[in-house]
Amino acid sequence: MEQNIQTLETSGDVLFMMLGAVMVFAMHGGFAFLEVGTVRRKNQVNALVKIIVDFSICTVVYFTIGYAIAYGVYFYDSAETLVADKQGYELVHFFFLLTFAAAIPAIISGGIAERAKFWTQALAGALFVAFAYSLFEGMVWGQISFLGQDGSWLAGLGGKPFHDFAGSVVVHSMGGWIALVGVIVLGPRIGRWSASGKSTPIPVSNIPFLALGSWMLCIGWYGFNVMSAATLTGVTGLVAINSLFAMVGGILFALVIGKNDPGFIHNGALAGLVAICAGSDQVHPIGAFFIGGIAAIIFVKGFIWEQEKLKLDDVLGVWPLHGISGTWGGIACGIFGQKALGGLGDVSFLSQLIGSLIAVGVAVVFGFVVYKTLDALFGIRLSKEEEMQGSDLSVHRLEAYPEEVMSKYS
Template sequence: MDILNSAVENLVNGTNTLFILLGAIMVLFMHAGFAFLEVGTVRHKNQVNALVKIITDFGISTIAYFFIGYWVAYGSSFFSSASELTANNGYDLVKFFFLLTFAAAIPAIVSGGIAERARFNPFLVASFFIVALVYPFFEGLIWNGNFGYQAWLADTFGAPFHDFAGSIVVHAVGGWIAFAAIYVLGSRYGRFRNGRLVAFAPSNIPFLALGAWILTVGWFGFNVMSAQTIEAISGLVAVNSLMAMVGGTLLALVVGKNDPGFIHNGPLAGLVAVCAGSDLMHPIGALITGAIAGGLFVYIFTWAQNNLTKFDDVLGVWPLHGLCGLWGGIAAGIFGLESLGGLGGVSFMAQLIGSLAGIAVALIGGFIVYGLVNKISPLRLSQEEEYNGADLSIHKIGATSMDD
């Protein structure tokens, strides 16, 4: 019997390790989606820079999270023997890998907002401190119960803050950190002339669409595999993700008046919003949540581009991740209620306060990090370097031979 129990335990541990490893690989592949979404949106002279930023930021994020960030969030480190680290088929190591892919999404989100005019090395330095300190501080508050924050919310409002897959922890935090970076960086030269907006057209709609599709498919690993074990997996998460994606797409189609950029960002807006409550909502609630997010993205992105002359968010990462993520955190406290078809166990006030806390941490941390880095080493390319493009100015090579 002991042999049988041991065999079953080994099988469960191995299956859980494989499960979360597949999730980590799917979310890792989403970074290719970030890259191609940016490549397709920026002007041709900045495509190489977009590709290089995403993969290099992932490398920096790995070092920051492995040595500092994971310890800040969970109080665990990897300074033990390999034999200890491989206990339970190395599940803890693969869990780190999975959560790392979430952490590394923060610089990838920021990258889209500050595209076309940012210096390379200062932003890598900033990415290190964001992933080492700012992001894991809030991650630990919510997903590890650090400093008694979740217990306080539960005692005060009857339920802790619920964020199953990161509408607030990942997306809103990333979007509002990006807000700080974009504000500190300033607008691209020539974006407004004589008080009128000059539209910089995307360089490659097929690449933009490819990036959106990669992100959309990977999101089912992002959301579903946030269960982290086989026994906790739920088909409800998968179908809610699907419905939110569809809702975001269709409303972006209508509100965005057939614009392909809006249409391909619509599903991403819906998926950002449903992360928090994807394990609680009824599919119809998820559809409504995604649809509102799709319309919110189109409306706020259009308004910001036309009215905020000093706030130049190239890919619209603040409305997409920051605002749609905020809506998702709040929506979990609405459509997660049993009275609206959800599974319950949530409090609207806890969701509201927890969501606002994430924004506060992101803004304070973002302005501190980018402000300090900017004082030590300016974040902006010179006007001439920006005119020539980040590809030639930073990497000394263009995306195609025509740029040589």
């Protein structure tokens, strides 16, 4: 009887993890359509292909290298051995965390869209997932006792270890800050600014596709956050409601600050969800609402600032959306997680601040090393002719709407 109950619990955990993995996997379709709806029509095929190819490459490198670095687990035993331990739970746990790891190149893709070489960027994404991301993941969630473990130096310094329940910092901040480096090294798209520095905005191409991408990400985020509990016994409704309130806060604040702009509104939802990942299991729903709302302000104002003042051609605004909002999420966990503000009190502001800033340093250093090296070896940018033609034709030899071209000659 006891054995049957244990088997049932294990089976439930395997199913729970598998469903979470599938939900977060579906988010990658959201990344794809968010980019498709933002870039020009001549680069829409490329956006779709990049996301699915990057996910596939990440699967291989995370399986063979990254997961071992982060958790010290290898998958080279027989299939019989792999399923013997908790009915293959470690396998679906890998699948779940793979979908997190693969978000790194998906995030970067939106920042450097429309001018990056396909294969060079695929290689860059593989290197980030295999080494930079997995190293930091291991420091927070895995076997490398440095930031997030009870015995880490940070736990001794701040009283509590660095806490990132579902990846505000580990996933989003890392991806967003690496993307910033890519944007800087690549430079702006042709025509984005004139020789005199005058801005020539490139409009969003398809609001319905952008909105579809946002909706797909919002729905999948409940797998991202809630199922980070990793087991049925660990799941809590607090995470689900905090995710909801942060998303709503992001939407409403973006609505006001962004003056009804649909791009800001749909990305405001994502900014709120990015920021709440870290403390979704720690803060009160009202705190989550303001965490998400402040993240939306960060995105709207940050996007305008980087485009108009810094002249950074970050196409989807992934640096403020994921990088800065992710950093804010890590720090906000240490603020709103305190009992004085209705939180559970299991976090330290000092630890959250230090851990969040270390992530920025790791991302920026690895980003420059990888992009500068690849640029010197192979070049990371399309030629002027290829960029003007569009990556759909220059890379994939097919446009998103070929029938329109055919109709010109019929």
